[in-house]
Amino acid sequence: MMTMLSYEKVGLQFMAKLTFGGGIHPFDGKDLSKSIPIKEIEPKSDLVYPLSQHIGAPAKPVVSVGDRVLAGQRIAEAEGFVSAHIYSSVSGTVKSIEERRVVTGNKVMSVIIENDGLHEYVPAWPVKPLSDMTSEEIIDRIREAGIVGMGGAGFPTHVKVSVKDPSKIDYVIVNGAECEPYLTSDYRKMVEEPESLISGLKVYLKLFPYSLGIIAIEDNKPDCIKIFKALTKEEPRITVKALKTKYPQGSERQLIYAVTGRELNSKLLPADVGCVVNNVDTVNAVANAIYNGRPLLRRIVTVTGNCIKYPRNFSVPIGTLYSDLVDEAGGFKKEPVKIISGGPMMGFCMFGLDVPVTKTASALLCLSEDDVSKVEPTACINCGRCTAVCPSRLIPGNLSDHAAHFNEEAFLEEHGLECVECGCCSYVCPAKKLLTQNIKSMRKILLAKKKR
Amino acid sequence: MNGLLNVSSNPHTRSKVTTSSLMFTVVVALLPAAGFGIYHFGLNALLLMAICVASSVLFELFFELITRRKITVGDFSAVVTGLLLALNLPPSAPWWIAVVGSFFAIVVVKMLFGGLGQNFMNPALGARCFLVISFAAIMTDFSVDGVSEATPLALLKQGGSVDLISMVKGTIPGTIGETSVIALLIGACILVIFGVIDLLVPFVYIATFLICMGLFGGHGFDPYFLAAHFAGGGLVLGAFFMATDYVTRPVTKSGQFVYGLILGVLTAVLRVFGPSAEGVSFAIIISNLLVPLIDKACAPRFFGKGGARIE
Numbered sequence: 067m068m069t070m071l072s073y074e075k076v077g078l079q080f081m082a083k084l085t086f087g088g089g090i091h092p093f094d095g096k097d098l099s100k101s102i103p104i105k106e107i108e109p110k111s112d113l114v115y116p117l118s119q120h121i122g123a124p125a126k127p128v129v130s131v132g133d134r135v136l137a138g139q140r141i142a143e144a145e146g147f148v149s150a151h152i153y154s155s156v157s158g159t160v161k162s163i164e165e166r167r168v169v170t171g172n173k174v175m176s177v178i179i180e181n182d183g184l185h186e187y188v189p190a191w192p193v194k195p196l197s198d199m200t201s202e203e204i205i206d207r208i209r210e211a212g213i214v215g216m217g218g219a220g221f222p223t224h225v226k227v228s229v230k231d232p233s234k235i236d237y238v239i240v241n242g243a244e245c246e247p248y249l250t251s252d253y254r255k256m257v258e259e260p261e262s263l264i265s266g267l268k269v270y271l272k273l274f275p276y277s278l279g280i281i282a283i284e285d286n287k288p289d290c291i292k293i294f295k296a297l298t299k300e301e302p303r304i305t306v307k308a309l310k311t312k313y314p315q316g317s318e319r320q321l322i323y324a325v326t327g328r329e330l331n332s333k334l335l336p337a338d339v340g341c342v343v344n345n346v347d348t349v350n351a352v353a354n355a356i357y358n359g360r361p362l363l364r365r366i367v368t369v370t371g372n373c374i375k376y377p378r379n380f381s382v383p384i385g386t387l388y389s390d391l392v393d394e395a396g397g398f399k400k401e402p403v404k405i406i407s408g409g410p411m412m413g414f415c416m417f418g419l420d421v422p423v424t425k426t427a428s429a430l431l432c433l434s435e436d437d438v439s440k441v442e443p444t445a446c447i448n449c450g451r452c453t454a455v456c457p458s459r460l461i462p463g464n465l466s467d468h469a470a471h472f473n474e475e476a477f478l479e480e481h482g483l484e485c486v487e488c489g490c491c492s493y494v495c496p497a498k499k500l501l502t503q504n505i506k507s508m509r510k511i512l513l514a515k516k517k518r
Numbered sequence: 519m520n521g522l523l524n525v526s527s528n529p530h531t532r533s534k535v536t537t538s539s540l541m542f543t544v545v546v547a548l549l550p551a552a553g554f555g556i557y558h559f560g561l562n563a564l565l566l567m568a569i570c571v572a573s574s575v576l577f578e579l580f581f582e583l584i585t586r587r588k589i590t591v592g593d594f595s596a597v598v599t600g601l602l603l604a605l606n607l608p609p610s611a612p613w614w615i616a617v618v619g620s621f622f623a624i625v626v627v628k629m630l631f632g633g634l635g636q637n638f639m640n641p642a643l644g645a646r647c648f649l650v651i652s653f654a655a656i657m658t659d660f661s662v663d664g665v666s667e668a669t670p671l672a673l674l675k676q677g678g679s680v681d682l683i684s685m686v687k688g689t690i691p692g693t694i695g696e697t698s699v700i701a702l703l704i705g706a707c708i709l710v711i712f713g714v715i716d717l718l719v720p721f722v723y724i725a726t727f728l729i730c731m732g733l734f735g736g737h738g739f740d741p742y743f744l745a746a747h748f749a750g751g752g753l754v755l756g757a758f759f760m761a762t763d764y765v766t767r768p769v770t771k772s773g774q775f776v777y778g779l780i781l782g783v784l785t786a787v788l789r790v791f792g793p794s795a796e797g798v799s800f801a802i803i804i805s806n807l808l809v810p811l812i813d814k815a816c817a818p819r820f821f822g823k824g825g826a827r828i829e
Binding site (some may be wrong): 086087090092093172234236247257319323328329330331332334338339340375401402403404405406410411412413414415416417419433436437438439442445447448449450451453454456458460461463479480481484487489490492493494495496497498500502503506 | 521523524525526527528529530532533535536537539542590593595601614633634635636764765766767769770771817818820821822823824825826827828
């Protein structure tokens with residue numbers, strides 16, 4: 067067993083390409099916040115918990131207005147299998163249950179809790195050593211903790227690890243690529259608490275007995291790579307992969323390809339090619355649930371951009387309003403023109419700061435200049451840059467035209483549904499066409515149609 | 519925070535490269551060849567360039583004014599077309615040839631088909647071929663100051679011998695911009711360094727052409743003969759500056775490879791078996807016409823196409 071895995075550890079060196087075709091190198095802006103330690107903050111204003119912070123059915127509230135809740139108390143329950151519990155991250159009183167705006171601009175039913183500032187926690191769940199836990203117990207605990215994919219998709223983690231045949235999973239990949247510009251939350255967490263990540267990964271390795279754990283990190287974080295290489299030297303089932311720095315290396319399909327050489331399309335899930343991919347924060351949340359008996363209450367958020375006085379990372383109770391984060395970071399030093407939840411490549415633009423941090427929020431980026439409004443789209447000159455950078459090897463220029471003409475047939479024929487909406491095509495386009503936007507809109511319509 | 523915030527779909531950042539910055543780089547890259555043309559052929563070359571550029575820009579402007587479309591002359595694409603056309607004219611051509619050529623390039627080939635990005639063939643080459651067919655005597659008269667001389671390729675075709683050194687330097691008869699290999703290669707380096715073109719099309723084109731010349735050029739793989747065909751005529755100008763024209767070459771890498779092959783074969787066939795010693799212009803515009811077919815046949819294999827469930 068041991069020898070087989072060690073052999074695999076070596077064999078992987080040859081299969082892994084450590085990069086992918088296409089991609090771009092945008093200004094990365096990580097220097098703003100990468101060297102400052104994570105600060106834990108406590109919210110001052112009311113906390114807002116949208117009932118839909120994950121893929122799947124919205125959670126159902128289990129508290130009523132006027133109830134007193136403790137930190138770590140469940141306030142909403144998963145509806146069905148593909149859904150997730152939601153916990154209060156502070157102690158206080160349920161003020162109301164009403165619709166609130168979330169980062170995407172939609173209004174979502176939310177539980178609003180008035181923080182009493184006492185930070186009274188419910189007792190932690192009893193914990194057992196990992197070696198004594200069965201797979202069912204582990205998955206149950208992950209489900210109990212309300213953990214979802216914290217990289218942005220928000221897919222419930224207990225669903226992800228409930229694969230039909232756990233012995234078919236060959237690789238558990240921790241996505242430490244963090245290719246999105248400006249974001250440093252995963253980096254800080256990896257540098258500050260590497261042991262937590264490794265112990266979290268061991269939970270996954272226990273679930274998938276024949277798998278190899280891979281910690282994949284872009285080579286613009288050499289200190290991180292060094293730390294993990296040193297820590298995993300004696301671990302036969304964990305290996306560290308230094309990936310070439312390129313956006314979107316952290317995209318699930320590109321990551322799987324870079325570390326295993328296996329190709330994934332829109333019709334396949336990672337588990338179909340024997341892989342389970344998890345974000346750094348998610349693995350840490352799993353470790354916290356299994357070893358400390360705590361549900362998902364906090365996440366790391368990068369508050370950055372040239373408008374923020376002191377850019378840095380915060381450990382934020384979920385439900386905290388973005389306006390609190392800006393205050394904690396010293397406020398604005400310049401008037402922001404554009405505020406983005408997430409990074410500049412795939413983040414959402416926000417209308418205002420009265421929006422809560424959810425399980426999937428990774429950053430708050432405040433910029434004093436807007437690249438997009440400065441330019442005007444002109445005619446396509448067929449330069450082929452969009453095609454050259456497309457990590458899905460599509461022809462974005464054509465797809466965008468088909469989308470603009472609502473030519474569904476041609477859009478599908480040219481595999482428009484394989485697009486991962488990474489934004490590379492719009493970034494490089496010299497004609498400044500809104501390629502990603504057109505393709506995204508078309509995809510949204512077609513995917514909704516498919517669901518119906 | 520008082521004002522309203524900007525909102526847009528992702529991505530929220532853009533590269534600095536724009537259409538006009540690309541076109542401007544092409545203009546700069548053409549300057550060594552243009553400069554040599556003026557030095558070698560004299561002031562009439564400068565005059566022709568000025569007329570071509572000015573009339574190209576003005577024809578585009580007038581067309582857009584008359585048809586009430588957005589004015590796009592600021593993108594330098596008409597300047598590129600005008601300059602390329604001038605470099606493809608014989609140095610002794612009369613001024614009206616430049617105007618007629620620019621009209622054909624801009625109005626007929628480019629604007630009538632929908633403007634920038636919609637032309638089905640390279641406007642400058644389309645105009646040159648139109649002029650060669652319509653005004654054959656003027657367009658094949660390479661005399662300078664009344665002294666008539668045959669181009670090296672014509673000499674070669676008649677079985678004569680040529681001086682390779684002067685061909686590389688460019689001190690030979692020919693069109694204004696095609697003679698100096700050195701000046702053109704300096705320009706090509708500028709294009710590559712600034713990321714305007716990559717070398718796939720020029721490399722495949724020239725390599726295929728030389729192999730074909732070796733196979734059926736009648737002289738076997740004679741280095742002297744092949745070098746003369748590389749340096750002579752419009753091959754270098756065509757391969758680096760016109761076959762790489764974004765609008766009229768395939769968009770995928772595999773398509774560009776096929777396109778280069780077709781260009782090479784066609785050029786060799788035209789030079790060996792055609793009526794004239796030249797073949798580059800017609801090879802490129804014929805290949806331009808094949809681009810939609812090539813694009814269709816060379817669609818990329820999307821990422822994950824080979825992906826399958828692992829059982």
